[in-house]
Amino acid sequence: MKTISILLLVLAVVVSTHGQETGVQPLLNKYIQLKDALVESNAQVAAAQGKTLSETISLVDATRLQVNERKEFMAEKNLLLKMALKISKTNDIEQQRTAFTELSVSLWKVVVAAEGV
Numbered sequence: 001m002k003t004i005s006i007l008l009l010v011l012a013v014v015v016s017t018h019g020q021e022t023g024v025q026p027l028l029n030k031y032i033q034l035k036d037a038l039v040e041s042n043a044q045v046a047a048a049q050g051k052t053l054s055e056t057i058s059l060v061d062a063t064r065l066q067v068n069e070r071k072e073f074m075a076e077k078n079l080l081l082k083m084a085l086k087i088s089k090t091n092d093i094e095q096q097r098t099a100f101t102e103l104s105v106s107l108w109k110v111v112v113a114a115e116g117v
Contacts (some may be wrong), residue, residue: 023065023069024060024111026059026060027053027057027080027107027110028107028111030049030052030056031053031103031107033049033052033053034046034049034050034084034087034100035100037049038093038097038100041093043091043092043093043096044091047087047088047089047090047091048088050085050086050087050088050089050096051084051085051088053088054081054084054085057077057081057084058081062074065114066113066114068113068114068115069114069115071113072109073110075109076106076107076110079102079103079106080103080106083099083100083102083103083106084099086099087099
């Protein structure tokens with residue numbers, strides 16, 4: 001749990017330090033909104049945010065990403081989508097949190113690969 005807390009803090013810093021929504025920035029913004037719903041234990045909002053996140057993942061234009069970021073995003077895209085959809089299809093907060101943990105680990109790999117992080 002401590003690792004996830006640190007990951008969330010780092011992702012929040014990444015989101016707040018980038019002014020433009022380029023690359024995976026929109027994905028990070030939706031991720032933070034999902035995290036907020038889970039922190040509030042609001043399963044219905046988390047499900048809706050999971051759906052929005054899955055749509056955002058699908059809309060990321062990998063051709064606009066840096067080479068390393070693109071490579072990692074493409075390697076993680078299916079798992080990111082799977083976990084976001086899993087969150088969107090349940091109102092069980094514990095199942096959502098478990099899927100979010102997997103999503104966080106996968107997203108972290110993409111964030112680390114992004115330049116300027």
